[in-house]
Amino acid sequence: MTTPLSHYLLLSALLFSVGFAGAVLRRHAVLVLIGIELMLNAANLNFIAFWRYGPHPEALTGLMFAIFSIAIAAAEVAVGLALVIAIYRHRKTSQVEQFQALKG
Amino acid sequence: MLSEFPFYALALVTLFAAIAAMTLRNLVHCALCAAAAFTGVGALYLLLDAPFVGFAQLLVYVGAVAILIIFAVLLTCAAETGPGIAFSSSWLAGVCAVALVLAGLVLPILMSPSLDRLAPPVAGAPVKDIGNQLMTIYVLPLETIGLLLTAALIGAVVIAMQDKPDAQPASDVKPPPREIADKDLCLR
Amino acid sequence: MEAIVKYLWLIPVLPLLAAGWGALLPRSRKRLAAALAIGSVALSGLLALWAFCATLNPPLIRHYRNWVWFDFGATSLQLGWVLDPLAAVMLVMVTLVSLLIFIYSLGYMAHDDNAARFFCFMALFAAAMLGIVIANSLLLFFVCWELVGLASYLLIGFWFQKPAAAAAAKKAFITTRIGDLGLLLGMLWLYSQSGTLLFYDNGHGCLEQSSLAPLLARATLGGMAVSTGISLLIFCGAVGKSGQVPLHVWLPDAMEGPTPVSALIHAATMVAAGVFLVARMFPLMSNSLNPATGSSALHVVTWVGAITAVFAASIAVAQNDIKRILAYSTVSQLGYMMMGLGVGGVAVGMFHLITHACFKALLFLGAGSVIHGCSGGQDIRRMGGLRKFMPLTFVTYAVGTMALCGVPLFFAGFWSKEEILHAARHWPVSNIPFCLGVAAAFLTAFYMTRQVAYVFFGKPADAAQAHPSPRESPPVMTVPLAILAVLAILVGFLGTPAWPWFQSYLTGEPARFTLGKIFDRPQLNLMFLSTIVIGAAIALGWRIYARAASQTSRDIDPLEKPMPAIFACLRNKFFVDEFYARTLIRWTSSFSVLADWLDRFVWGGAVWAVARLTLLLSFFNNDADESLVNQSFDNGCEGLRNSGRLLALFQNGQVQRYLRVIGVAFAALVLLLFWGCA
Numbered sequence: 005m006t007t008p009l010s011h012y013l014l015l016s017a018l019l020f021s022v023g024f025a026g027a028v029l030r031r032h033a034v035l036v037l038i039g040i041e042l043m044l045n046a047a048n049l050n051f052i053a054f055w056r057y058g059p060h061p062e063a064l065t066g067l068m069f070a071i072f073s074i075a076i077a078a079a080e081v082a083v084g085l086a087l088v089i090a091i092y093r094h095r096k097t098s099q100v101e102q103f104q105a106l107k108g
Numbered sequence: 109m110l111s112e113f114p115f116y117a118l119a120l121v122t123l124f125a126a127i128a129a130m131t132l133r134n135l136v137h138c139a140l141c142a143a144a145a146f147t148g149v150g151a152l153y154l155l156l157d158a159p160f161v162g163f164a165q166l167l168v169y170v171g172a173v174a175i176l177i178i179f180a181v182l183l184t185c186a187a188e189t190g191p192g193i194a195f196s197s198s199w200l201a202g203v204c205a206v207a208l209v210l211a212g213l214v215l216p217i218l219m220s221p222s223l224d225r226l227a228p229p230v231a232g233a234p235v236k237d238i239g240n241q242l243m244t245i246y247v248l249p250l251e252t253i254g255l256l257l258t259a260a261l262i263g264a265v266v267i268a269m270q271d272k273p274d275a276q277p278a279s280d281v282k283p284p285p286r287e288i289a290d291k292d293l294c295l296r
Numbered sequence: 297m298e299a300i301v302k303y304l305w306l307i308p309v310l311p312l313l314a315a316g317w318g319a320l321l322p323r324s325r326k327r328l329a330a331a332l333a334i335g336s337v338a339l340s341g342l343l344a345l346w347a348f349c350a351t352l353n354p355p356l357i358r359h360y361r362n363w364v365w366f367d368f369g370a371t372s373l374q375l376g377w378v379l380d381p382l383a384a385v386m387l388v389m390v391t392l393v394s395l396l397i398f399i400y401s402l403g404y405m406a407h408d409d410n411a412a413r414f415f416c417f418m419a420l421f422a423a424a425m426l427g428i429v430i431a432n433s434l435l436l437f438f439v440c441w442e443l444v445g446l447a448s449y450l451l452i453g454f455w456f457q458k459p460a461a462a463a464a465a466k467k468a469f470i471t472t473r474i475g476d477l478g479l480l481l482g483m484l485w486l487y488s489q490s491g492t493l494l495f496y497d498n499g500h501g502c503l504e505q506s507s508l509a510p511l512l513a514r515a516t517l518g519g520m521a522v523s524t525g526i527s528l529l530i531f532c533g534a535v536g537k538s539g540q541v542p543l544h545v546w547l548p549d550a551m552e553g554p555t556p557v558s559a560l561i562h563a564a565t566m567v568a569a570g571v572f573l574v575a576r577m578f579p580l581m582s583n584s585l586n587p588a589t590g591s592s593a594l595h596v597v598t599w600v601g602a603i604t605a606v607f608a609a610s611i612a613v614a615q616n617d618i619k620r621i622l623a624y625s626t627v628s629q630l631g632y633m634m635m636g637l638g639v640g641g642v643a644v645g646m647f648h649l650i651t652h653a654c655f656k657a658l659l660f661l662g663a664g665s666v667i668h669g670c671s672g673g674q675d676i677r678r679m680g681g682l683r684k685f686m687p688l689t690f691v692t693y694a695v696g697t698m699a700l701c702g703v704p705l706f707f708a709g710f711w712s713k714e715e716i717l718h719a720a721r722h723w724p725v726s727n728i729p730f731c732l733g734v735a736a737a738f739l740t741a742f743y744m745t746r747q748v749a750y751v752f753f754g755k756p757a758d759a760a761q762a763h764p765s766p767r768e769s770p771p772v773m774t775v776p777l778a779i780l781a782v783l784a785i786l787v788g789f790l791g792t793p794a795w796p797w798f799q800s801y802l803t804g805e806p807a808r809f810t811l812g813k814i815f816d817r818p819q820l821n822l823m824f825l826s827t828i829v830i831g832a833a834i835a836l837g838w839r840i841y842a843r844a845a846s847q848t849s850r851d852i853d854p855l856e857k858p859m860p861a862i863f864a865c866l867r868n869k870f871f872v873d874e875f876y877a878r879t880l881i882r883w884t885s886s887f888s889v890l891a892d893w894l895d896r897f898v899w900g901g902a903v904w905a906v907a908r909l910t911l912l913l914s915f916f917n918n919d920a921d922e923s924l925v926n927q928s929f930d931n932g933c934e935g936l937r938n939s940g941r942l943l944a945l946f947q948n949g950q951v952q953r954y955l956r957v958i959g960v961a962f963a964a965l966v967l968l969l970f971w972g973c974a
């Protein structure tokens with residue numbers, strides 16, 4: 005492994021900001037969720053990179069975290085999409101800017 | 109430089125796929141590009157000597173999450189060309205926020221002493237050890253994850269369930285059954 | 297001797313129990329109440345006779361029993377009773393006269409609905425009077441003294457529905473109270489000086505030499521000895537109770553009570569309690585550095601007595617109410633007694649007290665019989681010729697009159713007055729009390745003759761003014777009259793100069809029957825003088841009033857024409873009551889008005905001011921609470937609400953905005969961490 009850690013970190017940072025940009029700038033609810041997934045992936049990548057380049061790789065800490073993170077992400081995406089479907093059924097729209105009922 | 113070729117390739121692929129996922133108009137294209145990005149990240153895991161996580165990533169993200177997203181896209185009739193503008197109306201504020209986040213992430217990395225850190229000799233992450241640790245050290249999070257997944261499953265089903273049609277007026281005339289076309293998968 | 301001394305306390309306690317039981321009886325049980333009163337006094341009378349017989353054996357012994365009432369600190373307050381000749385003779389007199397008057401009251405109060413209450417009060421009075429007689433402590437004496445005053449108030453105001461009776465009762469109580477204040481002050485002074493209030497206590501009592509000598513040595517304001525000061529204060533009590541000038545004003549008004557009350561309380565016993573007080577305290581009162589002239593206290597007693605004797609006798613000449621004449625006569629005779637105590641000592645004064653009790657009670661009961669027979673009329677100008685209708689009353693009344701006037705030889709008043717005049721004649725200080733005494737004797741005979749002439753002789757002015765058919769009283773009333781008449785004659789023989797048994801009994805000197813003593817030159821001269829004076833008075837009175845009694849109109853008194861101004865002054869009692877009303881009573885009511893003003897505006901004003909101040913403070917408090925505390929709190933909450941509202945404007949419900957903010961916050965955090973650590 006000759007690539008320095010910083011490359012992985014930079015990649016993860018860029019990936020994160022791309023995901024963030026999508027979550028913040030796109031109108032469709034599903035695309036917001038995809039952006040969130042991308043952010044999660046970037047964080048996982050960070051964890052694995054740090055685990056690999058860290059002082060105690062035998063402790064498997066970063067790995068474990070990443071595994072759990074993946075599981076949680078899966079659960080979250082399921083619920084989130086169910087929500088989007090439910091909202092679409094009621095409101096006939098998937099535009100995030102039109103979900104203003106909780107304002108105030 | 110050559111030994112770093114896999115990394116750069118995978119990095120570029122992942123990055124471009126991600127950007128594509130976030131900028132395309134057609135939502136199905138977005139979903140598929142997202143799947144590609146997930147695959148790239150999985151490959152990167154493999155590159156980082158974490159095969160288990162990499163395959164788990166492929167299984168879960170590509171195999172489940174991406175498919176789920178595609179299902180959601182189709183069910184919400186987003187496959188048809190959506191209404192005009194793809195990006196939000198207050199995009200300038202969003203761009204500023206993104207810039208700030210990017211700066212906040214990149215600048216510390218560039219200024220940190222870990223810039224040139226090289227990987228130590230290979231650690232190896234045998235699945236046996238992973239399983240061992242899951243059952244001993246991380247047993248509590250494991251069980252909690254199990255609960256969480258159960259709750260999420262039930263919750264998703266409940267949320268996405270159709271309401272019972274109990275408020276319908278009593279009419280003897282039944283509406284004629286419609287023919288279901290491929291295009292009519294989406295909910296109207 | 298010892299047995300009776302041990303049970304001497306029963307004598308006052310028996311009537312007290314009768315009074316207590318009588319107080320619980322309903323109004324209808326008249327006979328039972330009367331029986332209780334009469335029975336208890338009869339029993340006490342028997343015990344008194346026993347005590348009297350026990351003291352007859354010479355030599356003169358004084359027995360007493362003392363007991364501790366309560367302790368305080370190192371000292372204790374003791375009470376006790378004493379049996380000596382003075383007490384014994386008073387016990388016999390009081391119980392005997394009370395018994396006769398109680399029996400008389402059975403007839404007199406027969407028609408009254410409240411007779412049960414009457415007998416209860418009379419029994420209470422008898423108990424208190426007997427308590428005074430046997431008390432060995434000035435404190436116990438004072439307690440019974442006040443009880444006697446209370447009984448007098450209750451009995452004067454017995455017919456309290458009459459406003460005159462209620463006013464008279466109040467006047468009696470307040471006037472005697474003024475005297476009692478002096479007595480109380482004297483008592484306190486005596487206690488502070490001698491440390492004990494017991495009269496006789498194994499040599500430590502306040503009337504015994506160990507206490508008296510130091511009292512003489514110390515001097516107080518005006519240079520008089522302490523014992524003189526104490527004696528004068530104690531004499532104030534006697535002045536009030538015995539109706540001496542200037543506190544005599546209550547006695548004539550006290551005639552508003554029923555006649556048995558006047559007879560018992562205001563003639564024989566209670567008013568004599570003042571004389572008894574001076575007699576009891578005689579060792580203190582006669583305590584003097586100069587035994588020849590006597591103590592200054594006794595000088596004061598003599599002068600007061602002499603002046604009272606003449607003062608009251610002159611007022612009696614112009615009165616028209618049968619009981620009022622007798623009341624002024626009582627005041628005058630009490631003056632005599634005081635004078636006797638002052639010039640001659642205990643024996644002289646006490647002898648006149650005993651004889652006076654007999655014939656004055658007789659006179660009052662006789663007057664009561666006359667009033668009863670005339671169906672309640674009391675004006676002597678409306679009476680006349682009653683000797684035909686009420687012979688027994690007339691005879692006994694005549695005996696009483698002659699005893700009072702001092703008709704010589706057979707009647708008790710003569711011998712007792714002789715003793716007093718004899719002692720006054722030989723008083724080393726001055727001759728004037730003797731002259732005043734002779735003048736009083738003249739006036740006494742004069743007004744008594746006037747009264748007897750108007751009541752029993754002549755005829756009523758006209759039939760319309762006369763009382764309808766006066767009749768003799770029932771035996772229950774006339775028998776006591778007869779007994780008292782006999783006593784009025786016989787008691788006198790106990791103290792003649794030929795055989796001065798009474799004086800020897802009281803003073804302890806042996807007495808022998810020597811008839812020749814009557815014919816001693818000074819004694820004989822005095823007897824002749826008094827006989828002439830009294831004879832002249834009776835003759836003059838008879839000449840003026842026997843004729844006036846037969847005339848058609850009695851409205852103008854025969855004396856009024858020659859000296860109208862003097863007569864008017866006498867009839868209006870020297871305007872003493874009016875004088876008191878103008879001065880003392882007016883000053884007291886002005887003071888009370890001032891006190892009321894002070895209470896209402898000064899003290900009340902202070903209270904009002906404090907209340908207002910408190911209200912003001914509470915208003916301020918309220919305002920402060922409202923404006924400062926509440927307002928500030930409200931403003932604070934308002935501010936919070938406003939800030940919340942302001943913040944809530946930020947929440948527009950759009951998730952993407954929230955995400956952006958999170959991103960910006962993340963960047964700010966990174967900045968903070970970097971600059972914080974760098």
